[in-house]
Amino acid sequence: MDFSEISQRGLVLLGAGKMGSALLQGWLARGLAPDAVYAVDPHPSDWLKAQGVQINAPLPADPAVVLVAVKPQMMGAALPQLQSYGGGRTLFVSVAAGTTIAAYEAVLGGATPIVRSMPNTPAAVGRGITAIIGNAHATAAHVDTAEALLSAVGQVVRLETEAQIDAVTAVSGSGPAYVFHLIEALAAAGEAEGLPPEMAMQLARATIIGAGELARQAPESAAQLRINVTSPGGTTAAALEVLMEPGTGFPPLLKRAVKAAADRGRALGK
Ligand SMILES: NC(=O)C1=CN([C@@H]2O[C@H](COP(=O)(O)OP(=O)(O)OC[C@H]3O[C@@H](n4cnc5c(N)ncnc54)[C@H](OP(=O)(O)O)[C@@H]3O)[C@@H](O)[C@H]2O)C=CC1
Ligand SMILES: O=C(O)[C@@H]1CCC=N1
DSSP states (O other): OOOHHHHHHOEEEEOOSHHHHHHHHHHHHTTOOGGGEEEEOSSOOHHHHTTTOEESOOOOSSOSEEEEOSOGGGHHHHGGGGGGGTTTTOEEEEOOTTOOHHHHHHHHOTTSOEEEEEOOGGGGGTOEEEEEEEOTTOOHHHHHHHHHHHGGGEEEEEOSSGGGHHHHIIIIISHHHHHHHHHHHHHHHHHHTTOOHHHHHHHHHHHHHHHHHHHHHOSSOHHHHHHHHOOTTSHHHHHHHHHTOTTTSHHHHHHHHHHHHHHHHHHHTO
């Protein structure tokens, strides 16, 4: 990405926790000058302090971008300090779950260019996926800038409507937690079948990583990759009979889980 405008005008990073830091790491790796970044965070981490960015310093008058990465619950306290940037040349990019574009516009003014996004934590290793949607005042160039910033940590998809973001949050935003829980549950099941705990965890972790990498590289669909593991009358078929059981298997369970997450996202937005 060409960071020249951000280098000249600066980027304010509001909240340098897990997500803010993952993004910052991606930008710095792509060549953004550290001193163009103004991080605002009440408790800067040692990692942040070592990056050479400005931390809780006086903010620039006309930053190119404000990236909002505080928890939705902190938004009410955090956002008003940036109100003076509203309605001007500054692009706001939000990664917060549940905070709507309308909520930003209520604080910053309707004429503010805003891109709402939903990334996920694999961004920390450059393998995230982020969905983005701009408000009426976000030009194509603004959305391109947001996409460039977010693609520093992985893939980016563009949404057609803001309403889709609650489903995105429930699938890919929260999704890494489901996969980590799958590792935990698979390891525990291996222990129950007699494996030592450490070995069960090693096997479960390597299996999720290996299957994920195969899903990334292989041209086949996920369904075909599943079929490739499944010998007729074999062990996988026995397990899949349980996991694909109507009413109790993975599909209805994940449907309930994803719906709960999407409902929570919608509730946070009220
Ligand atoms: N974690 C995830 O998987 C994902 C998170 N998100 C979204 O990203 C946002 C951040 O989440 P995450 O990084 O996990 O949370 P973190 O708690 O790790 O980061 C939030 C940071 O904001 C800081 N903070 C609190 N109050 C203020 C303030 N007034 N001004 C500036 N900074 C402040 C916090 O400091 P302190 O801890 O000291 O209070 C913390 O360092 C959330 O809105 C979440 O919805 C989106 C996608 C995925
Ligand atoms: O749990 C949350 O609310 C955030 C949003 C997606 C992942 N973490």
